[in-house]
Amino acid sequence: MTHLLSSLLLLLAAAVLMVVLCRSAKLPAMFGYLLVGMLVGPHALALIASSDEATHLAEFGVVFLMFTLGLEFNLAKLNAMRRIVFGLGASQVVTTALLVCGGALLAGYDWKVGLALGGALAMSSTAMVSKLLTERAELNAPHGQNAIGILLFQDLAVVPLLIMLPVLGRPGEEMLWALGLAALKIVCVLVLLLNLGQRLMRPWFNLVAKQRSSELFMLNVLLVTLGIAWLTELAGLSLALGAFLAGMLIAETEYRYQVEDDIRPFRDLLLGLFFVTVGMNLNFSTLAQHWWMVLLTLTFLVPGKVMLITLLARWFGNAPGPALRTGFALGQGGEFAFVLLALATAGGLMPVELNQVMIASVVLSMLATPFVLQYSDKLVLRFVASEWMSMAASLHQIAVRTMESQGHVVVCGYGRSGQSLARLLNEENIPFFALDLDPEKVREAGAAGESVVFGDAAKREVLMAAGLMRARALVVTYADTHSALKILEMAHKLRPEMPVIVRTYDDTDINTLKAAGAAEVVAEILEGSLMLASHTLMMLGVPLNRVLKRIRSVREARYQMFRGFFRGTVEDQDDSDRPLPRLHTVLLVSGSAAIGKSIEMFDLAGLHVEVKSLRRKSMRPMQPAADFVLNEGDVLVLLGEPEGLAAAEMLLLQGN
Incomplete structure (x- = not known):
């Protein structure tokens, strides 16, 4: 019995070690x-x-x-x-x-x-x-x-x-x-x-x-x-x-x-x-x-x-x-x-x-x-010469569809999450262009007049053809960390200032995705649990404004970009055209005035602009302190009204 147990333990230990090594080597x-x-x-x-x-x-x-x-x-x-x-x-x-x-x-x-x-x-x-x-x-x-x-x-x-x-x-x-x-x-x-x-x-x-x-x-x-x-x-x-x-x-x-x-x-x-x-x-x-x-x-x-x-x-x-x-x-x-x-x-x-x-x-x-x-x-x-022609034709088709697009959102994946996002973008009159690998889904969406084409978003040529260099943002709507990391790597090389929002299933890979350059990572389980909690509290008789406050406080703690946006139901119901605070990204390119200087050296508060986040390669997005020294390649996420944001960008890049 002892010999059998020792053999089994040896087998289990070797299997665990070897499988860990295989997983690490993909x-x-x-x-x-x-x-x-x-x-x-x-x-x-x-x-x-x-x-x-x-x-x-x-x-x-x-x-x-x-x-x-x-x-x-x-x-x-x-x-x-x-x-x-x-x-x-x-x-x-x-x-x-x-x-x-x-x-x-x-x-x-x-x-x-x-x-x-x-x-x-x-x-x-x-x-x-x-x-x-x-x-x-x-x-x-x-x-x-x-x-x-x-x-x-x-x-x-x-x-x-x-x-x-x-x-x-x-x-x-x-x-x-x-x-x-x-x-x-x-x-x-x-x-x-x-x-x-x-x-x-x-x-x-x-x-x-x-x-x-x-x-x-x-x-x-x-x-x-x-x-x-x-x-x-x-x-x-x-x-x-x-x-x-x-x-x-x-x-x-x-x-x-x-x-x-x-x-x-x-x-x-x-x-x-x-x-x-x-x-x-x-x-x-x-x-x-x-x-x-x-x-x-x-x-x-x-x-x-x-x-x-x-x-x-x-x-x-x-x-x-x-x-x-x-x-x-x-x-x-x-x-x-x-x-x-x-x-x-x-x-x-x-x-x-x-x-x-x-x-x-x-x-x-x-x-x-x-x-x-x-x-x-x-x-x-x-080995297949015609594959070049097929790939070129496919990329040409994508490029033609996006040629006139400027300031659009590239949506990677057109499943339920991608389609929900597309509907909201349409309501805000924000153009989008979606990529998906399901030919039936692409065919049905195309017949309905949607801007969706067949293409692998994890390939550099496809993203370029989808107008990545002219896009305002990129969203990965499917929960696949391996594919999302490939997309983040390419997006960071081509457009480091462009925000990339990634969907994931739970909190397991959030740190990895943020370190790879994701501006924000949305976990399905968190959002589902918040909706479950809000309905439960309301059914238990908790006042609506208190439920909203609870949900907002959790989101403020979880999503760095949302801090400062939850100002109450009165402002939420304001549909006027007056300028409202919004987010804007600024990439510090070579020769920018802010390189080598701390944030406190620029009077951004006087412009009513706040630094909400800073993205730096191989680092998680963070909210920098006033004495934080800026480097070339840093991406600053600013919060303010349009006029103040324009002045802040000029100040950081040109110094005047």
């Missing part, structure tokens, strides 16, 4: 788990003598992964993408499997080995690709839709492969009988579960949910998932297939999203353990003996698979650029390759040495994927 956590298994396993440092202790528990990681895939199996979504899924996706899986099988036959292996290898190498990493495309905001791009459609068919193709591989190693007649029996069993199980299960699942979950116990709900999810998986295993099928069917049944109920959130910690933890055990099974001595086979397999997996998927995407009518990007996204092995290879080896279908070669090749191809996607834009521009 790499998926999956890499950390694979590397941990490779290092501590019996074939490397041998810190853990055998991987058998964790193998059975790790198998449940695959069970929960298949369960979440079942939750995603939506007939409406499948129907909308049927040409990509059953056309491009099916072509990719079948063509890849046939090519690999043919290569295995030429190498002297049996067709059964070739079929197992083909099925395994046809898979790509659903977990890795979907995460990387999400981080790059490319899920709704043409190549993102292609990739998701192909991955969906690959996930569906895993199900028959899980049934076939365990019986392929049997003698001829016995194999055919086993395949026929397995097919009959799966038909019976599907009919029973999908008919009887659909009738029972919704009322059963309703009964459990009425008890209002999160603990009971979680226990019920585990019971259903593992129970159906156990039933399919009793029928001679696999645990993973049962979990997939359980996910499909729950996907038809209104509890799908709650179940997905509840099951995610179990799935991620056990799937991480699964990848650790995969790494532990990697035998480096076998790799040293068969390095040329690993290199040959890698050549097919990365360049070969990229070329194959690119050609198939072109055949299905995609332009050269999106076709090549689809290939780059899917030119790796996937997590289900490990499952299929393990099944083939356990059934005596595949030699252990060949299994080691395949595992090494898949692991290395997955390690290369983030770097391939990182440089995919440059590679596409280099």
Whole structure:
């Protein structure tokens, strides 16, 4: 027992350390788990003598992964993408499997080995690709839709492969009988579960949910998932297939999203353990003996698979650029390759040495994927001449739309927050120009006459075409810190004086975003909690003016720019045209009179102007003291009436 606990503690410590390093290097956590298994396993440092202790528990990681895939199996979504899924996706899986099988036959292996290898190498990493495309905001791009459609068919193709591989190693007649029996069993199980299960699942979950116990709900999810998986295993099928069917049944109920959130910690933890055990099974001595086979397999997996998927995407009518990007996204092995290879080896279908070669090749191809996607834009521009024309035409379209715009607001993202902002800007007669990566949303907004175009706001050329150099402000309306940091970096280099307002989900990344140059960061949770608090206080009988005062005091403390603006309801109701205090930014360029001098040396108070904030590179925005010395490149945010602001700007820049 002590030995088991020490091994587990060692495994957990190594996993935590390695995943932290991977996160710091912007790499998926999956890499950390694979590397941990490779290092501590019996074939490397041998810190853990055998991987058998964790193998059975790790198998449940695959069970929960298949369960979440079942939750995603939506007939409406499948129907909308049927040409990509059953056309491009099916072509990719079948063509890849046939090519690999043919290569295995030429190498002297049996067709059964070739079929197992083909099925395994046809898979790509659903977990890795979907995460990387999400981080790059490319899920709704043409190549993102292609990739998701192909991955969906690959996930569906895993199900028959899980049934076939365990019986392929049997003698001829016995194999055919086993395949026929397995097919009959799966038909019976599907009919029973999908008919009887659909009738029972919704009322059963309703009964459990009425008890209002999160603990009971979680226990019920585990019971259903593992129970159906156990039933399919009793029928001679696999645990993973049962979990997939359980996910499909729950996907038809209104509890799908709650179940997905509840099951995610179990799935991620056990799937991480699964990848650790995969790494532990990697035998480096076998790799040293068969390095040329690993290199040959890698050549097919990365360049070969990229070329194959690119050609198939072109055949299905995609332009050269999106076709090549689809290939780059899917030119790796996937997590289900490990499952299929393990099944083939356990059934005596595949030699252990060949299994080691395949595992090494898949692991290395997955390690290369983030770097391939990182440089995919440059590679596409280099290999596809028409991509330059397409990009130039797209940028030209954006530039033409914004050519006459002056003093507009660049809105990055046109979702619900972006559309709400646009309505308010329209009411104030402030022009705006929005960028979004959802083609359907852009089409609908364009038909309604809105100034919205398709474009990635995280790219310098797109921001320039959107009139960044002529804009008054830039707003990032979607809560994606990684993308927002890229936009802030470019905006700070091109227009350091221009205010950039960023939306985020909570307070976690506020300091990071402000240090990167954000004039203000708006957290959804804070604003939602303020609205909740205001309605609660009013319902409890607290006077309206006292509620407004409470909310204003919180906002004054939270938002530096708002300090001094909350002057009471009388002024709030003033709709006259008389000059009112407003914010104005002043950039201290080279030769400005204020450089090297303190703020108190300028009589801004006499102009009825107040310094509300100062932005300096690599510093959070702050309200400077009177003796604060100004430097070149500082951005001062002033509060005052228009006449005083104009005089203050001249004083700071010219000294008179």
